[in-house]
Amino acid sequence: MADLLIELFSEEIPARMQASAAEALRRLVTDGLVGAGLTYANAAAFATPRRLALAVQGLSTHSPTLREERKGPKLGAPQAAIDGFLRGIGQTMADLEIRDDKKGQVYFATITTPGRAAPEIVAQVLDTTIRNFPWPKSMRWGSGSLRWVRPLHSILCILSTEAGAEIVPLTVGGITAGNSTRGHRFMAPDAFTVTGFDDYAAKLKRAHVILDPQERAAHIWNDASQMAFAAGLELVEDKALLAEVAGLVEWPVVLMGRIGADFLNLPPEVLQTSMREHQKFFSARDPKSGQIVGFVTVANRDTADKGATILQGNQKVLAARLSDAKFFWENDLRTVTAQGLDGMGAGLANVTFHNKLGSQADRVARIAALAREIAPLVGADADLAEQAARVAKADLRSDMVGEFPELQGLMGSYYARAAGLPEDVARACVEHYQPLGPSDSVPSAPVSVAVALADKIDTLTGFWAIDEKPTGSKDPYALRRAALGVIRLVLGNGVRIGLTQFEAKGVAGVVYENYYRGKTDTADTISRISDLGVPDSISSEARLTFEGSIKAQTADFVAETVDFVRETLGFDVDAVIANLLSFFHDRLKTHLREQGIRHDVIDACLAMPGNDDLTLLVKRAEALSAFLKTADGENLLQGFKRANNILTKEEAKDGVEYSFGPDPKLAETPEEKALFTALDKAEAAITPAMTAEDFATAMAAMATLRAPIDAFFEAVQINTDNQIVRRNRLNLLHRIRATCQQVADLTRVEG
């Protein structure tokens, strides 16, 4: 058995790539070794800013000799066949053996593949690994053609056994593997040789390199926490930052400083964001006040002055950064105090949102109108919802968000409070962006919900109207996230709205606005409209009226716009809406499947009217899913299917639909009469349950029909000679179908 040590020493590897690169090295090399017939006991990979390392223990020193028997042609087969066989295996006639087979005598060959020594295999595997390494981005350097994440300087590759260590002979891109490496760039730059992994890790540590990223991270966290504790502060946890910082240093030295008093009034999010994004500092807060008052930076070396110069430099850079932040903050506060938050957002008219969707101000106007309309449906005050929507994007024009885009919304809420706006409005500024991802929380404050829905629905309808839908992996406007956001907002708050009504208006509105903006050169939509040869029909006078109505936001105007777009412009609003609705449904299906609801159950509910009311849709699906798991579920399904199958067959045969309603007077047998009675009774229970959307009760009532249906089929022949009686029975079956189809389209349910 041997131990293998590999180190790929390069210029600084981006921190974010180190962990996955170490893992890729482990996987590619061990897979390669195993594929070539070697075995190993265990393997561990490590990364520092300048090296990837892999230690494989208990590696076999040879791959086994493989013997394979190959059956050839029969004795007496044409010579060409025998020659072909020999060519294929690279042997001669003398090597073949004749054996008895079921069908007679046959040539057999034994092919022996000799085992290979580990060094040969390692060299080959490592060469392939280096040349095909899955870096997210790689580069060439100098005059070479080898690609690596940054210039690769040396390769250490040794196999060690009890007899000692041997270098694996290997040259890649002009670099010959050896047994030496270097320590810390500044503290121990000289080369040294190693004999195995333990020797390597120990010598690296002496040369001021901690090989294991976990160890570096733990070291940083421990030192930083202790230092903060000693200063009476607590460290703000930030795992992503910790991993990143551990990837920026080989020899972490933790230093702590205080934030200048001038900056302590900045919002904590601003301090934290500025320090993290620009300086990769951790924040330290005062546990009593919760205020962020200190920072922790991690240097990559010890110095004679114990980091004093480094800390001083960092402090200075931080002061410059925070001066900028403070300048932005004070400037922004001045703006909102003097001009209000809407004053801050005035410039949004000059910012294009999308060339076919107008400016940010156009967008805000659309969202405000929509938020107003949605407000009563989510229990929000319409005036407040509109007001919130009008200012929610204003902070995009603030200096602070210009510098830190990730603070959008949050700054808006600070500035809204500074401008004296109601708390609901301030909260909506930050919450209307939510949920930002699958793990983000869903707002529940009514005003926030109204604006959040309006924002997302406007985005979706806008991009659908101009035919910029996500395709494959491309979703540059994050429309999938917006749709999922709508779904989560609606379901999370039990909101009852039919999405299509808003979507139709939204799509029509965008098409209409584009028509008036006359951007025939850019918008496909518009060129399509122009192709229709629609005259510039509406006079400027009428146009004024239309524009006037936009401001008035009258319901009449909206209806007129939709009609105008549909009829005069010939734009197929309904097709676009149907497409958008199915986009929502696709997202919803995924969401429901994750909750364990079967796809056929979802399809059965999607087939029902009102499927743009997602809350109702989910209520149906959940009820049906649960009901099907009960004994009554089986009854409902079997009863329904029995009635439906025969009815469907007869309807197809006769080419008519038996929907006239059966007449109980024509019932001949007791079973038939009993079925009428059962139906009356069931319907009496189903109707109020459906009104109350109590789907479980409705379905339980439907399930009671199974026994009478079964009895009916036992006793009664549908196809009698009396056509009147036959039609009546088919009409009866139709009534059963109609009754049972109220919760979901049961024909789509499997089983």
Place this chain on the structure above:
Amino acid sequence: MQERSDSSSQMPQSFQEIILRLQNYWAAKGCAILQPYDMEVGAGTFHPATTLRALGSKPWAAAYVQPSRRPTDGRYGENPNRLQHYYQYQVIIKPSPPDLQELYLGSLRAIGIDDALHDIRFVEDDWESPTLGAWGLGWEVWCDGMEVSQFTYFQQVGGHDCRPVSGELTYGLERLAMYVLGVDHVMDMPFNAPDAPIPLAYGDIFRQTEEEYSRHNFHGATTEMLLRHFEDAEAECARLLDMPLQDPATGKAIRMAHPAYDQCIKASHLFNLLDARGVISVTERQAYIGRVRALAKLCADAFVQTEAGGAQAGGAAA
């Protein structure tokens, strides 16, 4: 490896001394010390000594100071470290030598940054110039948490793969010098020696110009004219490259790659000014950048067909 010349053991005293030390250092390392390009550019990379010379197979090593203009960064001379006109120090070596990082660290020592006391770090920062159709991988170099240089291995320029690869170093001179000299406001930085008969601070030279140009960039420049000039430069660039190869006077095949590239530089600066005037919307921005990039690509296409671009002498005329 850790060479330290005696001259660098003393700390520099002024902005110009830092520049001079860099000039001497890179001259000693074999770079041709060029002068600034005589046009308005946004960064040292725009100098044809970088943009064009990074193309083709011919070896190249140059270093120079490049005055750079970023109209939107104007702060009327009030911001301690933001200027609409500033200096970059640019080094470009093709092919990139294997010890380029060490050479770079040597240059920091030359200007008084002792890595035994400071924390120098190479932090991922991939460089991309959408207007030049150029990108490369590298780092921003941090000294005690401050970015002091950009370090890039060019992979593509003007849409062409760089073979061999050039190594490019860009030092933001004001920021670097303020750090070395311990100055908090750029305008307070000594430009020449503080004990010179007439000591001049950075502000003595540039405070007024920052004020004037800030007003110009944000409010003064005539946008209609800028738009017109942009169109002119764009048209001229393409026209120069479309002209027949044969020079009517000498009969020689002369491809006007550099004059065309001048027009590309012009268009780029005009775009920056228009941007500062706030008349370019977010989406239009992309379109303008695309137009400048198209010019840069044309110039790169032309340059690689010239002798300096590595084409065979016969090939250039063909």
